[in-house]
Amino acid sequence: MTSSKQALAQPAPSADAAPGSKPGAAGGAHGRGTPPPGSSSWRSRLYRWDMKASPYAFIAPFFIIFGAFGLIPLLYTAWYSLHDVQLASLDHQTWAGLDNYKNLWSSDFFWNALKNTFTIGLISTVPQLLMAIAIAHLLNYRLRGSTVWRVVMLTPYATSVAAATLVFTLLYSWDGGMINWLLHFVGVDPINWRESDWGSQFAVSSIVIWRWTGYNALIYLAAMQAIPTDLYESAALDGANRWQQFRHVTIPMLRPTILFTVVVSTIGATQLFGEPLLFGGLSGSKGGSGHQFQTLGLYMYDQGWIIGNLGKASAIAWSMFLILLIVAVINLLLTRRLRKSQ
Amino acid sequence: MTTSDLTLPQAEEKVKGDGGAGTDGRGSRRRVLGAGKQLHAGPVTYVVLVVFAMVSLAPLLWTAIAASRNDQRLAQTPPPLWFGGNLFKNMQAAWDQAGLGTAMLNSTIVAGTITIGTVVFSTLAGFAFAKLRFRFSSTLLLLTIGTMMIPPQLAVVPLYLWMSDLHWANHLPTVILPTLVTAFGTFFMRQYLVQALPTELIEAARVDGANSLRVVWHVVFPAARPAMAVLGLLTFVMAWNDFLWPIIALNQQNPTVQVALNSLGTGYVPDQAVIMAGALLGTLPLLIAFLLFGKQIVGGIMNGAIKG
Numbered sequence: 001m002t003s004s005k006q007a008l009a010q011p012a013p014s015a016d017a018a019p020g021s022k023p024g025a026a027g028g029a030h031g032r033g034t035p036p037p038g039s040s041s042w043r044s045r046l047y048r049w050d051m052k053a054s055p056y057a058f059i060a061p062f063f064i065i066f067g068a069f070g071l072i073p074l075l076y077t078a079w080y081s082l083h084d085v086q087l088a089s090l091d092h093q094t095w096a097g098l099d100n101y102k103n104l105w106s107s108d109f110f111w112n113a114l115k116n117t118f119t120i121g122l123i124s125t126v127p128q129l130l131m132a133i134a135i136a137h138l139l140n141y142r143l144r145g146s147t148v149w150r151v152v153m154l155t156p157y158a159t160s161v162a163a164a165t166l167v168f169t170l171l172y173s174w175d176g177g178m179i180n181w182l183l184h185f186v187g188v189d190p191i192n193w194r195e196s197d198w199g200s201q202f203a204v205s206s207i208v209i210w211r212w213t214g215y216n217a218l219i220y221l222a223a224m225q226a227i228p229t230d231l232y233e234s235a236a237l238d239g240a241n242r243w244q245q246f247r248h249v250t251i252p253m254l255r256p257t258i259l260f261t262v263v264v265s266t267i268g269a270t271q272l273f274g275e276p277l278l279f280g281g282l283s284g285s286k287g288g289s290g291h292q293f294q295t296l297g298l299y300m301y302d303q304g305w306i307i308g309n310l311g312k313a314s315a316i317a318w319s320m321f322l323i324l325l326i327v328a329v330i331n332l333l334l335t336r337r338l339r340k341s342q
Numbered sequence: 343m344t345t346s347d348l349t350l351p352q353a354e355e356k357v358k359g360d361g362g363a364g365t366d367g368r369g370s371r372r373r374v375l376g377a378g379k380q381l382h383a384g385p386v387t388y389v390v391l392v393v394f395a396m397v398s399l400a401p402l403l404w405t406a407i408a409a410s411r412n413d414q415r416l417a418q419t420p421p422p423l424w425f426g427g428n429l430f431k432n433m434q435a436a437w438d439q440a441g442l443g444t445a446m447l448n449s450t451i452v453a454g455t456i457t458i459g460t461v462v463f464s465t466l467a468g469f470a471f472a473k474l475r476f477r478f479s480s481t482l483l484l485l486t487i488g489t490m491m492i493p494p495q496l497a498v499v500p501l502y503l504w505m506s507d508l509h510w511a512n513h514l515p516t517v518i519l520p521t522l523v524t525a526f527g528t529f530f531m532r533q534y535l536v537q538a539l540p541t542e543l544i545e546a547a548r549v550d551g552a553n554s555l556r557v558v559w560h561v562v563f564p565a566a567r568p569a570m571a572v573l574g575l576l577t578f579v580m581a582w583n584d585f586l587w588p589i590i591a592l593n594q595q596n597p598t599v600q601v602a603l604n605s606l607g608t609g610y611v612p613d614q615a616v617i618m619a620g621a622l623l624g625t626l627p628l629l630i631a632f633l634l635f636g637k638q639i640v641g642g643i644m645n646g647a648i649k650g
Contacts, residue, residue, distance in 0.1 A: 055470040055476035058558075061463040061466065062464075062486065062523045062525075062528055065519070065522050065523045066523055069497060070489065073496070073498075074492065076499075076500035077499050077500055080499055141383035141384075141387055142382045142383060143387075144383075147640065149395065151640055152395045152399065154632075155636075156398050158579060158625075158628045158629055158639075159401075159625050159629070160624050161585055161600060163405070163621035163622070164621075166603065166606075166607050166621040167621055168401065175417070176417045178404065181419055210397070218644050221644060222643075267490075267493070271495065271586075277585070277589075281612075297586070301589075310502075317499065321493065328491060
């Protein structure tokens with residue numbers, strides 16, 4: 001493959017003039033070929049300018065759009081969080097200092113939302129990733145119709161959030177709901193999935209689990225397929241059975257991938273919004289009649305756009321950011337410890 | 343990749359080979375039957391997979407069943423387990439009540455534009471990060487990846503205030519613009535192009551006097567096409583499902599599908615069968631795309647994971 005590409009590059013008119021343009025050498029920006037001979041000097045200057053500027057031009061859209069709609073608003077959110085900004089009177093913004101934060105951090109609803117975000121995150125992420133590893137392990141066997149299995153496992157991912165949540169809401173309904181009906185067969189009394197604390201949190205988590213398990217399974221499957229076979233073979237030669245191979249070869253080799261999925265799922269869990277909003281129906285933004293599944297994302301929406309206190313909503317957003325940063329730092333420390341212990 | 347995985351261990355086996363019993367690759371392969379992926383799945387594996395597959399598909403199937411019944415039947419125990427005859431009537435009702443026509447059109451425009459923007463911009467930036475040398479490139483790449491940590495909630499209040507200042511609220515560009523680029527896309531394309539685009543090919547084009555735009559058009563885009571398709575599908579799904587910003591930026595008169603379904607779900611007199619019909623309609627475009635391109639999406643997620 002390389003040779004044919006070299007052949008393509010051979011008839012370079014000025015190969016001797018630019019030693020840096022040797023194929024495959026990947027020399028500096030100026031080394032990548034020189035303008036064809038006979039071009040006027042302004043053309044060659046244009047060419048050199050093109051070489052220098054084009055990388056920045058190519059990455060510019062990302063940084064400009066992200067800057068305008070991500071970074072600058074991030075700073076403005078901090079600014080607004082120090083102001084009294086009401087939805088009803090957007091033109092009157094008065095300095096409030098740290099009032100929004102004081103107000104927020106002394107509010108039970110904030111801590112309730114933080115706690116809910118944490119518990120829902122935990123009971124959705126942990127089973128989801130464990131099941132994903134199990135499914136990936138099964139899909140890693142030589143299967144009939146392996147692609148069909150993979151596509152089927154990923155189908156929930158292609159279901160819209162709103163649709164999935166509406167269906168699960170009906171499945172979990174108090175009377176006539178499919179799940180309580182099935183539970184009745186195994187002798188369990190009907191559970192009020194929307195009103196009870198743990199029931200509603202479990203229900204919301206199950207929607208997340210349903211939608212994302214297959215996606216994570218595919219990521220694990222990819223990592224499993226990259227594990228060299230000889231590791232398994234030498235483990236087998238040492239007398240390891242299948243479970244021991246899974247435990248002592250697969251899991252350690254999967255560690256970076258597991259870490260990656262944990263980080264991604266954690267970020268996803270802190271931003272949980274659509275599922276609890278729709279699961280709650282009319283009291284969606286409150287996270288149920290007793291705020292029993294109000295997440296931080298919902299709390300911000302409720303304070304900002306239902307109650308209309310945008311300054312407080314900004315303070316919630318920044319508090320979320322600070323929490324994420326703390327989580328990230330803990331993650332980093334844990335990773336380092338893991339690496340050292342390896 | 344699989345071939346090298348398969349041949350290498352065999353060679354090692356020969357070196358390690360014990361007592362010359364299995365000196366040929368096949369012999370030693372048979373001796374280590376326990377080795378992970380070589381195994382054929384047993385019946386237990388199939389049973390467990392069937393259970394998981396049913397859990398994956400059952401809610402969707404049941405959506406269709408519920409959508410074809412009527413509200414009274416849905417409230418009874420046991421819940422209906424087979425189709426009724428009201429599917430089209432309910433779909434019609436959902437279509438009218440939630441304004442799904444506008445919503446579908448809006449979602450198609452929004453998700454389509456975001457997809458095209460994300461794919462093109464990600465390919466350009468990914469190409470620069472993968473193959474071009476420029477000052478601060480690694481720092482900028484790190485910055486790009488770092489932005490994935492920032493939750494969208496952090497931008498929402500100022501964006502809303504500015505958009506209402508500009509009287510842009512309820513207009514589609516308001517939803518499109520902030521999501522037009524993603525760090526994930528940029529990183530995804532970079533990872534792909536590092537391997538899939540031979541540097542010599544770019545150099546050959548350069549030597550022929552092609553400027554950067556020609557290189558992008560004639561070399562980078564063709565080489566990136568498979569990954570662009572996958573990123574496009576992933577982005578479309580993400581954009582179609584986006585919730586937080588559309589629900590703030592758009593009102594009920596000009597909704598996306600998710601916003602419309604939300605209003606259907608919070609209606610004061612909910613007819614569950616109609617809601618299910620709406621849910622089915624709202625997810626149908628994604629499911630059709632998935633039926634057509636499921637294999638590519640699966641492959642794309644797996645490739646992205648390996649190289650990431």
